[in-house]
Amino acid sequence: MNDRRKFLLGATAFALSGCEILDGAGKPDSLFRPVFGASEGLTHLAQRGLIGDALAPEYTEADIRQGQRPNGSTNPETAEYLALRDGGFRDYRLRVTGLVDRPLSLSLADLRQMPDRTQITRHDCVEGWSCIAKWRGTPLGLVLEQAMPRLAARYAVFHCFDVAERSLSGEVAYYESIDLMDAWHPQTLLAWEMNNKALPIANGAPLRLRLERQLGYKMAKYIHSIELTDTLGLLGQGQGSYWADRGYQWYAGI
Amino acid sequence: MPKGPLVRRHSLATRLTHWGWAISLFFLLLSGLQIFNAFPSLHIGQESGFDYDNAVFSIGAEQVQGEWRGITRVFGQSFDTTGYLGLSGESIPGLKPGEFRAFPAALTVPSYQSLALGRSVHFLFAWGLVISLAAWLIFSALNGHLRHLWPSLSDLRRLPADLWDHLRFRFHHSVKYGPLQKLTYALVLFVALPGMILTGLCLSPGFNAAAPWLLDLFGGRQTARTLHFLIMLGLVVFFIIHIAMILLAGPINELRSIVTGWYRTDAKGEHHE
Numbered sequence: 001m002n003d004r005r006k007f008l009l010g011a012t013a014f015a016l017s018g019c020e021i022l023d024g025a026g027k028p029d030s031l032f033r034p035v036f037g038a039s040e041g042l043t044h045l046a047q048r049g050l051i052g053d054a055l056a057p058e059y060t061e062a063d064i065r066q067g068q069r070p071n072g073s074t075n076p077e078t079a080e081y082l083a084l085r086d087g088g089f090r091d092y093r094l095r096v097t098g099l100v101d102r103p104l105s106l107s108l109a110d111l112r113q114m115p116d117r118t119q120i121t122r123h124d125c126v127e128g129w130s131c132i133a134k135w136r137g138t139p140l141g142l143v144l145e146q147a148m149p150r151l152a153a154r155y156a157v158f159h160c161f162d163v164a165e166r167s168l169s170g171e172v173a174y175y176e177s178i179d180l181m182d183a184w185h186p187q188t189l190l191a192w193e194m195n196n197k198a199l200p201i202a203n204g205a206p207l208r209l210r211l212e213r214q215l216g217y218k219m220a221k222y223i224h225s226i227e228l229t230d231t232l233g234l235l236g237q238g239q240g241s242y243w244a245d246r247g248y249q250w251y252a253g254i
Numbered sequence: 255m256p257k258g259p260l261v262r263r264h265s266l267a268t269r270l271t272h273w274g275w276a277i278s279l280f281f282l283l284l285s286g287l288q289i290f291n292a293f294p295s296l297h298i299g300q301e302s303g304f305d306y307d308n309a310v311f312s313i314g315a316e317q318v319q320g321e322w323r324g325i326t327r328v329f330g331q332s333f334d335t336t337g338y339l340g341l342s343g344e345s346i347p348g349l350k351p352g353e354f355r356a357f358p359a360a361l362t363v364p365s366y367q368s369l370a371l372g373r374s375v376h377f378l379f380a381w382g383l384v385i386s387l388a389a390w391l392i393f394s395a396l397n398g399h400l401r402h403l404w405p406s407l408s409d410l411r412r413l414p415a416d417l418w419d420h421l422r423f424r425f426h427h428s429v430k431y432g433p434l435q436k437l438t439y440a441l442v443l444f445v446a447l448p449g450m451i452l453t454g455l456c457l458s459p460g461f462n463a464a465a466p467w468l469l470d471l472f473g474g475r476q477t478a479r480t481l482h483f484l485i486m487l488g489l490v491v492f493f494i495i496h497i498a499m500i501l502l503a504g505p506i507n508e509l510r511s512i513v514t515g516w517y518r519t520d521a522k523g524e525h526h527e
Contacts, residue, residue: 022281023364026371039378047460054463059300066305122300122475124459126369128293129302130475213463247370253460254377 026247040249047253048181056187056212059120059132068133068194070202071125073162073174076222081161089206094190096143098227099153104146108192108206111138117189125216126248135210137191141184143226149180153228156183157235158209158220164242176220176241177232177250178211187212190223215252217243261429263517267393272512274386275447279489281379284363286486287356288372294356296483300474310480313356315341322351380454387447402430405440409433425503427520442492446485453482 025032076082084092089108096104118136125131140156160174182188189210192199199205204221211218218241232240232250244250264272295312297303312327313335324340326333336342342358345351359365363375394400416433419426426432431439455461456468456478472478500508511517 020365021363022371022375023366025375026364026368032374036374036378039381040374042381043377047458047464050464051460052464056459056463057466057469063300065301066303069304122459124457124475125293126373128289128479129304130300131304132301213460215459243370247368247374249373249377254455254458 040251043249043254044251047251051213051253053185054213056121059122061120061134063132064120064134064195066131068123068203069125069129069131070200071127071216073164073221074202076162076201078161078163078173081222084206085201092206094143094207094223095225096147096228097225098157098229099150100228101148101150102146104143106143111143111190111192111207114138114142117186119187119189119210119212121187121210121212123216123219126243126252134195135189135191136193137189137207137210139186140188140190140209141186143190144180144183144228147228149228152230153180154230155179155228155232155240157227157229157232159224159227160220161222161224172236172242173224174220174222174242175236176209176218177229177235178209178214178218182211182213185211185213213253215254217241217248218252258427258519258521260516261519262515263429263511264515265393265397265399266515267390267397268399269512269515271386271390271393274389275383278379278382278386279493281363281375282383283486283490284361285372285375285379286482288362288364288367289369289376290483291356291362291367292369292372296480297476298473298480299476300469302476308476311483313339315351315354322354380451383447384451387443387451390443403436403439403443405433405436409436413437423502425499427503427507427518429517429519438492438495442489446489446492450482450485450489453478453485457482 022032024030025036092108093105094107094111096106115138116136117139118134120132120134123131123133144156155177156179157177158175160176162174163171164174165172178188187210190207191204191210192207194200194203199208204219204223207223208221209219209223229235232238236242237245239245240250241248293302294314295302295309297308298310299308301308303309309327310329314325314327315322316325317323318325318334322336322341323334324336324338324342326335326339337352338358339356341352341354343353343355353359355362355367362372364371391400394403410433413433420434452468453472455465456472457475462469462475469475469478472481507518
C-alpha cells in the first residue's frame with residue numbers, strides 16, 4: 001500500500017477512532033456480553049409481541065426464478081448418513097424422543113402419508129441473501145400431536161447428521177432448537193420435497209426444518225432426531241444451538 | 255464582530271437525545287458495514303439473483319492479469335478500489351495480496367471479520383436509536399420544539415436567500431434555526447431516520463410476517479436492503495456537511511450549545527429577520 005493510501009485510511013480511522021473499541025466484546029468474559037444479552041432479550045420479546053401467530057409471506061410459482069442456494073454443510077459424510085443415503089433413505093427413521101408420552105419412530109413413507117403442506121417462501125440467510133423456493137412437508141405440529149409432548153416440554157431440539165465442526169475434542173454434529181410456539185406454527189414443516197422434487201442432499205435430505213419466520217441457520221438440515229426438552233442448558237455449550245453457541249442469536253427473527 | 259446575548263438554544267431533552275442518536279448512529283454505521291461484508295452485494299427485488307443478475311452494487315476481489323485487485327461494481331460499471339474496498343490491509347509480496355473484505359478493518363466494528371459480533375452491536379445500538387428518537391419526538395411535541403423545527407411557508411420563501419448566504423459562508427447565529435437548517439433536520443429526522451428503521455425492520459423475516467405491507471412498500475426484501483444502504487450513504491453525506499457547517503459557523507459556540515444549551519447569538523442588526 002502506498003503512503004497516500006495509508007494516510008487516507010489512517011485519517012479515516014482516526015476520524016472514526018472507534019472501530020477497535022469493541023474488538024474485545026466478542027470474548028465470552030467481556031463486559032459487553034450481558035449488555036448484548038439484555039438487548040437480545042428485548043429484541044426477542046418485541047418480536048414475539050409483534051409477530052404473534054402471523055404467517056410468513058408466501059409467494060407464487062412465478063417468483064421461483066432460481067434453485068435454492070445451499071449453504072453450510074452440503075454433503076454429510078458420517079458412516080450412518082452414507083449408509084442411509086446409499087439405501088435411498090428407505091431405512092431412515094425420524095425418532096421423536098424426550099419429554100413425550102409416545103416416543104415415535106417414523107419412516108419417510110410414514111411422514112408422507114400424513115397430511116402435508118406446500119408453501120412457496122423466501123429463505124433469508126443471516127449473511128444477507130434471500131432465495132425463493134417451494135417446500136412440501138409434514139407440519140411439525142402434526143408429528144408432535146402423535147408424540148404427545150408432556151406439559152414440562154418447552155423446546156424441540158433437532159439433532160442432525162452433519163458434522164459442523166471437527167476439532168481436537170472430536171466432531172460436533174449440527175444442533176438447533178426452537179420453542180413450542182414456533183413448533184406448533186402451521187408453516188413449520190419437516191420438509192421432504194423442494195421445488196417439486198425429493199429434497200436434494202445439498203439442501204438437507206432426507207428431512208429438514210422449515211421455520212419461515214426466522215433466518216436460515218435455524219432451519220436444521222439432515223435431521224437425525226427430535227428431542228423435546230424443558231431446558232437448553234445441557235445442549236452444546238448451553239445457548240441452544242450450534243450458531244447460538246458461536247455468538248449468534250438463538251431467536252433469529254431478525 | 256459585536257456579540258449578541260447568550261441564549262438557551264437547546265433543551266436538555268434535545269441535547270441528550272442528540273448525543274443518544276449520534277453515538278448510536280456511529281456504531282450502527284460501522285457494525286452495518288461489518289454485516290454488509292458477510293454478503294457484499296446489493297440487489298433489487300425479493301431475492302438475490304444467483305442464477306440471474308439483479309445486482310446493482312457489489313464489492314469483491316478478482317484476479318486481473320494474475321494480480322489480485324479489489325473491484326467495486328456500480329450498475330455494471332467496474333472500478334478498481336484496491337486498498338480501500340474489496341482488498342485492503344497489509345500485503346506481503348508473493349505471500350498474500352492483503353485481506354479479502356469489502357469494507358476495510360478501519361471502517362468496521364469489530365475491526366476483524368465477525369458477523370456475529372457485528373449483529374450484536376448493530377441491534378444494541380438500533381435500540382439506542384429507536385429509543386432516543388422516540389424520546390426526542392415525545393419531548394419535542396410537548397415542549398414546542400417540533401413546531402419550531404417544522405419548516406413553515408415563510409421558511410420556504412426565505413430558502414433561496416438562505417441558500418445563497420450559506421454558499422457565501424455567511425452564517426446567522428440566532429436562537430431559531432434557519433430555513434435550510436430546518437429543512438435538512440426535518441429531512442433527517444422525519445424521512446431518513448424513520449426510513450432507516452423501517453427498511454431495517456423489513457430485513458427481518460419475523461417482522462415480514464407481522465407487517466407484510468412493508469415488503470410491498472419497499473419492493474421486496476433485497477430492495478429494502480439496498481435502500482437501507484443508500485439511506486446510510488445519505489446520512490454519511492449529511493454528517494460530513496453537518497460537521498463542516500459547525501466548523502465554518504464557529505465550532506466552540508456550536509458545540510457549547512449542543513452540550514450546555516447556551517448559544518452566543520449575533521448582535522442585533524447582524525441578521526436580517
